[in-house]
Amino acid sequence: MQKAGLLLRPCARTWKSVRMASSAVARRNPLENKVALVTASTDGIGFAIARRLAQDGAHVVVSSRKQKNVDRAVAMLHGEGLSVTGTVCHVGKGEDRERLVATAVNLHGGVDILVSNAAVMPFFGNLMDVTEEVWDKILDINVKATALITKAVVPEMEKRGGGSVVIVASVGAYRPFPLWDDQETLESLKATMQIKRIGKPEDCAGIVSFLCSEDASYITGETVVVAGGMPSRL
Template sequence: MHKARVLLGGCTRTWKAVRMASSGVTRRDPLANKVAIVTASTDGIGLAIARRLAQDGAHVVISSRKQQNVDRALAALQAEGLSVTGTVCHVGKAEDRERLVATALNLHGGIDILVSNAAVNPFFGKLMDVTEEVWDKILDINVKAMALMTKAVVPEMEKRGGGSVVIVASIAAFNPFSGLGPYNVSKTALVGLTKNLALELAAQNIRVNCLAPGLIKTSFSKALWEDKAQEENIIQTLRIRRLGKPEECAGIVSFLCSEDASYITGETVVVAGGAPSRL
């Protein structure tokens, strides 16, 4: 009887260990020693993603168009003991993209992860009122720069035997926000860019996925929620009756960049509190 209890106890402990491992409870630093670039990462969703990747073991290079933003974010993240460096990068400028890649290579010797988060929205109004200049700016930054940023890191990822790219789009890709026509269109294009890049880069063991946040409470989205009545109207469309937090996007990105997602590519994950989405 004693022997049976010992065997049963051993089996129970083994099964518990298996369950904990499968749930990730006992795993530490799933991105250990990975090198990650995160664009537009000194505030909001980008900053939350950079923090989470570093917390999960990655060496992260952050960026922003303004040096003071980079300095502020670096001070905060490094004070938390995280391996984070940064540089100025306007993703619409080839020389800035090159400097961002060079920074990662010079400091860490390679690149494993790219999170493309940069976006602009200089327009609110009717689609028929959008000027050619506005179209150019939105598509240049929100779409073309994402493709070119990926192009810049692919050769370095190939040297490492593969990598992971996450493109940050929006639920606006599926369910457009009123008055934000060009922005909505650019985010829809990113879903297509994700699928095409995933198809082309699979042979190099580079996975490409997309994050589509809903209305997350950030300074970028402030115009959509600073009016309390408008915020309440939006909340009523959500199954989870509140707006999202940047940190609620970050864990998904870390997962998509990890080996736990090694069989996932070309997919878009919607993080939007149950808001309707379709395409």
């Protein structure tokens, strides 16, 4: 009986820690008063991420290349009672990147979170047909602009004791696949996935919010694949 008691006590402590962890995950506003910048965030995955960060308590600055898109997104999120502002930002332009950061600093005093979601794919077809101009555009927006906007926000994060940078990319980086444009191709893709459905923007938004929260404070430099179990290794 003495041995059984020794076994039960660790189990009780483990159960208590599980309940505490569950409570922490479920707590309201895990990003309360954090300031977040999300690029390309007026529709699709970027919009879902901006909405989720705001729902979790952050002040969010959304951005897009077009003012009408910014206005529409801000109006929609304001309609949900969320703390959101917006500005035009073409991430390939230095002055736009500076304005995006300045908007957050001027309105909210700094930056805690950057979600780099802006990217382009201006060509679909044979690799041998890609022009130098297309390569330049892909590298300028998807690589260089991401590095430069990160460089711009890190000093502001350091003033506030640190921050989180999440870079959104495509699973195509691990498993190149053709652009699908018909239901048959879509069904064959779903067949390769452990979860038999195509992901929704909200599926990405939840993990991004987690990575920006204190619960993920010991996670850094990781690639998190949100792909429904699709094979995702080169």
